[in-house]
Amino acid sequence: MSAVIDEKSKLVINETSKRYSNTKSQIIIYGIVCALIFIVPSFMDNAYLLNKFSTYLIMGMLAMALSLSWGYGGILNLGQAVSFGLGSYCMAMALKLRTVPIHTGAEGLPDFMVWNNVETLPLIWQPFHSLTLAVFLGIAVPVVFAMLVGWFMFKGRITGVYVAIITLAILVVVNLLIIDQQRITGGFNGITDLAQLEVFGFEFDAYSSSAYYLIAIFLTLSLFLALAITKSKTGKILQAVRDHEDRVRYFGYDVSHFQIFVFAVSAGISGLAGMLYTIVMEFASPTFLGVHLSLSIVIWCAVGGRQSLIGAMLGAIFVVGIQGSLSESETFLETWTLVMGFIFVMVVLFLPKGIAGAFESLAARIRQKN
Amino acid sequence: MNTEQLVLKNVTVNFNGFHALDGLDFSVDKGELRCLIGPNGAGKTTALDIICGKTKVTSGEVDFESKSITSLQEHQIARIGIGRKFQIPSVFQDLTVRENLQVAYSENTSVLSNLFKFGLSKDEEGLNELAEMVNLQEHLDVLAGHLSHGQTQWLEIALLVAQNPKLILMDEPTAGMTRQETHKTAELFLQLKSKHTLVVVEHDMGFVKEIGDVISVMHQGKILAEGTAQEIEQNAAVRDAYLGSGGITNA
Numbered sequence: 001m002s003a004v005i006d007e008k009s010k011l012v013i014n015e016t017s018k019r020y021s022n023t024k025s026q027i028i029i030y031g032i033v034c035a036l037i038f039i040v041p042s043f044m045d046n047a048y049l050l051n052k053f054s055t056y057l058i059m060g061m062l063a064m065a066l067s068l069s070w071g072y073g074g075i076l077n078l079g080q081a082v083s084f085g086l087g088s089y090c091m092a093m094a095l096k097l098r099t100v101p102i103h104t105g106a107e108g109l110p111d112f113m114v115w116n117n118v119e120t121l122p123l124i125w126q127p128f129h130s131l132t133l134a135v136f137l138g139i140a141v142p143v144v145f146a147m148l149v150g151w152f153m154f155k156g157r158i159t160g161v162y163v164a165i166i167t168l169a170i171l172v173v174v175n176l177l178i179i180d181q182q183r184i185t186g187g188f189n190g191i192t193d194l195a196q197l198e199v200f201g202f203e204f205d206a207y208s209s210s211a212y213y214l215i216a217i218f219l220t221l222s223l224f225l226a227l228a229i230t231k232s233k234t235g236k237i238l239q240a241v242r243d244h245e246d247r248v249r250y251f252g253y254d255v256s257h258f259q260i261f262v263f264a265v266s267a268g269i270s271g272l273a274g275m276l277y278t279i280v281m282e283f284a285s286p287t288f289l290g291v292h293l294s295l296s297i298v299i300w301c302a303v304g305g306r307q308s309l310i311g312a313m314l315g316a317i318f319v320v321g322i323q324g325s326l327s328e329s330e331t332f333l334e335t336w337t338l339v340m341g342f343i344f345v346m347v348v349l350f351l352p353k354g355i356a357g358a359f360e361s362l363a364a365r366i367r368q369k370n
Numbered sequence: 371m372n373t374e375q376l377v378l379k380n381v382t383v384n385f386n387g388f389h390a391l392d393g394l395d396f397s398v399d400k401g402e403l404r405c406l407i408g409p410n411g412a413g414k415t416t417a418l419d420i421i422c423g424k425t426k427v428t429s430g431e432v433d434f435e436s437k438s439i440t441s442l443q444e445h446q447i448a449r450i451g452i453g454r455k456f457q458i459p460s461v462f463q464d465l466t467v468r469e470n471l472q473v474a475y476s477e478n479t480s481v482l483s484n485l486f487k488f489g490l491s492k493d494e495e496g497l498n499e500l501a502e503m504v505n506l507q508e509h510l511d512v513l514a515g516h517l518s519h520g521q522t523q524w525l526e527i528a529l530l531v532a533q534n535p536k537l538i539l540m541d542e543p544t545a546g547m548t549r550q551e552t553h554k555t556a557e558l559f560l561q562l563k564s565k566h567t568l569v570v571v572e573h574d575m576g577f578v579k580e581i582g583d584v585i586s587v588m589h590q591g592k593i594l595a596e597g598t599a600q601e602i603e604q605n606a607a608v609r610d611a612y613l614g615s616g617g618i619t620n621a
Contacts (some may be wrong), residue, residue: 023488232471233487236465240473243462250422251476251533252448344489 023231025067030310033236034220034362041209052324054280058273058312059320061219063271063300065245067312068226070301072235074242076160079167080297082174083267085289089178089185090141090286094134095194111193112186118240122184131199138275139268146267147260154263159245168291175289190285197279199271206280213278215234219313222269226309229265238262303347304354311356318355319343373569375400376421376537381430383416383591390416392591394430402556403563404495405578406571408588409612414571416537417554417588422454422560423447434537449479453535457542457571459522463515467506467525471497484541497532501541503530503558515562519546538562540570556580575599587611 037057044050062084069075073348096110109121128134153163178185185191197204197211204211229235241246241255248255278284287293297316304315322343326336351358376398383391391413399403406607408416420432423444432440439447462470468490475497478484490497491566501507504524509517514525523543530538543559552574559581562568572578578585579599587595587602589611595602602608 081477089390119451228488229485231488233484237471237484238460239465239469243464244460246424246444247456247460247462248473249444250448250454251443252479253476253528254445254479257481 025362026227028032034216034312036217037219038213041212044355047207050209050212051207051280053073054206054215055214055277056317056320056324057212057219057278058280059297059300059316060214061215061222061273061276061315062270062297063304064226064309064313065266065273066301067306067309068269069266070261071306071312072230072242073238073259074159074245075259075263076164076298077167077171077263077266078164078294079174080266081289081291081294082167082171083146083270084274084277084293085174085178085284085286086142086145087271087277088140088284088288089191089274089276090128090134090271091197092191092274093128094195095197095278096133097125097128098131098195098198099193100195101281110186110191112189112191113183118183124184124329135205135275137201139271141265142267142271142274150260150263151256154259157256166282168294171289171291171294175286175291178289179286181230185286188286190263190283190288194278194282196282204279205283209337211280215280218272218276218321220303222272223309223313224263224361226269229262230309234258234261237281239275247365254272295298302354303344305351305356305358306354308356308360311354311359315355372595373400374398375435376569377431378417378420379431379433379532381417381420381432382428383413383420383425384428389465389591391420391427391430394588396586396593398567398569400442400536400567401564402570403559403570403581403583406569406588407573407575407584407585408594409579412611413591414588415541416591418454418541418569418571421447421537421602422452422530422539424454445479448476448533448535451536453530453533453537454537455526455530455541455543456471456537459519459526461522461525461529462515462571464513465499466511466513467517468497468510470525470529471500471532474532476533500528501533503531520548520551527551527555531562535566537567537569540568540572542571542573544572552577552582609616 040049040053044053062080065103066077066080069077097108099110109118113121127137149167155164158166179187181187196206202210204214230238237248237253238258241253243257245255274288277288300316300319301312302315304313304320305311317339323340326332326339329336332339347354353360374397375551376396378394378396381391381394381396382389394413394417396417406417408414413557416425420427421434423439423442423446427440430440431438434450434452435445437450439450439452462473465473467487472490492614498507501510504527506517506521506525506528509521514522517525523546525567527540534586540559544555547555556577559568559570582599584596585599585602586593587605587608594611597605597609
């Protein structure tokens with residue numbers, strides 16, 4: 001066939017128009033970042049800092065999970081903290097039942113239940129005698145919940161800002177329910193005074209490198225799982241759904257299935273992050289399902305670059321890290337929220353695709369010059 | 371051989387009192403290349419919307435290969451072999467040309483089976499040749515959003531070939547194309563004709579004459595006339611419908 005494309009249009013296309021989905025170099029970068037995370041404890045023997053870094057990694061995991069559904073699937077989930085909180089409560093319930101009797105109330109009941117005149121362990125607590133079952137539920141409950149919510153939303157073809165509103169409303173409802181059901185959940189106080197996680201006789205102390213490594217391992221695993229999903233054909237179809245949902249239907253794909261899938265995977269990773277958070281914080285509280293945390297995840301994602309898994313993850317670590325050090329330094333004690341606000345405004349104005357997007361266009365420009 | 375593949379029976383579409391289609395009867399044979407023309411607002415695009423499931427009928431019946439598709443959803447209609455090209459070229463702007471073609475190749479539509487597919491599968495290697503056919507072989511790694519208008523049109527046509535449906539619906543495929551590009555599109559359509567059934571909505575009479583065997587003229591939601599280009603041009607009713615626009619050749 002003859003070439004009839006006009007020369008003019010050829011000129012417009014340059015290196016910045018291209019995307020090098022070079023999977024190999026991406027795997028190398030992801031691997032290097034994960035390796036760096038793993039060597040942190042060898043340079044640090046401050047238990048307090050290590051514990052703080054562990055929480056940063058968990059926030060990174062949360063942002064990465066949101067990047068999967070928002071950046072790749074186009075689903076802006078403002079209720080990401082629901083899955084996080086459900087996971088964290090599952091772990092907290094299991095660890096609460098493992099406390100030594102002196103910390104629990106009468107007849108092995110958790111202390112807060114005794115205070116609330118509960119006489120027998122509620123049925124919903126029974127499965128958490130088994131740690132294996134608790135870990136399973138910590139992922140399964142958020143996944144099933146997300147599938148249910150997703151089924152209603154995406155079968156009903158709800159998109160865009162309405163998804164954001166519905167997920168935010170669900171977050172508030174679940175949060176209120178947990179606060180309200182004080183006899184089962186500990187209400188405002190949450191579930192405190194937990195045992196340490198012990199697997200095969202090995203203890204994961206929240207203020208030691210063992211808990212840090214545990215988190216680093218699961219962060220790495222979930223990061224590469226998410227990367228694999230985005231690289232698969234399902235990942236490509238998801239991005240197509242994000243760009244042009246209606247068009248995808250006319251190729252024969254049931255769009256809602258893909259949306260429910262990514263929504264559920266994202267919830268599962270968040271649930272896992274929630275369980276890990278309980279381990280390092282040594283409690284679970286309704287603030288883990290708070291609007292504040294849930295909206296923060298969106299900001300971390302936007303700062304890091306929502307269309308890059310590792311960008312979102314590093315964005316979270318970066319923002320939470322700065323936030324932590326600013327709020328603790330004496331100079332910014334009064335003004336740190338202003339400084340954070342300034343950073344967000346700058347990113348939105350000058351780096352619309354986040355830090356990762358800025359690196360990508362820089363790389364494309366360098367390539368073009370050569 | 372002449373079996374009716376697509377049949378629309380007495381289809382009415384009512385948009386808040388406005389009859390976009392008003393008792394439309396329309397049928398196309400297998401392997402045919404049918405052109406659908408008509409003045410603005412005649413209901414051509416609505417007719418395509420009805421077939422591919424974008425719009426639902428108010429009353430009437432749509433059959434494809436003797437089975438009713440009237441109440442099927444868009445993706446179900448696509449799966450039984452109907453593909454659609456939109457008037458405003460619709461491609462996935464943030465995906466590369468190669469990824470666009472890969473998504474369009476939709477033999478398997480389930481989430482899980484596509485989860486374990488990385489890179490191009492054996493079946494999908496033909497997609498590179500497809501890019502060559504529409505002259506985008508050098509742009510496989512370019513994001514579709516950076517293509518020119520003509521190239522985007524070409525890409526969407528290639529997507530339909532990748533999808534490989536039995537019936538292809540084309541809504542103004544040559545809009546915004548140069549004379550040469552239009553001519554090349556005509557060549558391509560004549561090639562497609564043997565393997566697929568095509569229904570083409572078009573304004574460009576030169577193009578219609580180049581490709582069409584049978585032309586259907588729509589007016590006010592109904593078929594006004596059907597026949598060869600010559601017959602249509604001499605039809606008095608058609609001339610009246612195009613009143614004021616200087617006749618069909620200038621439409």
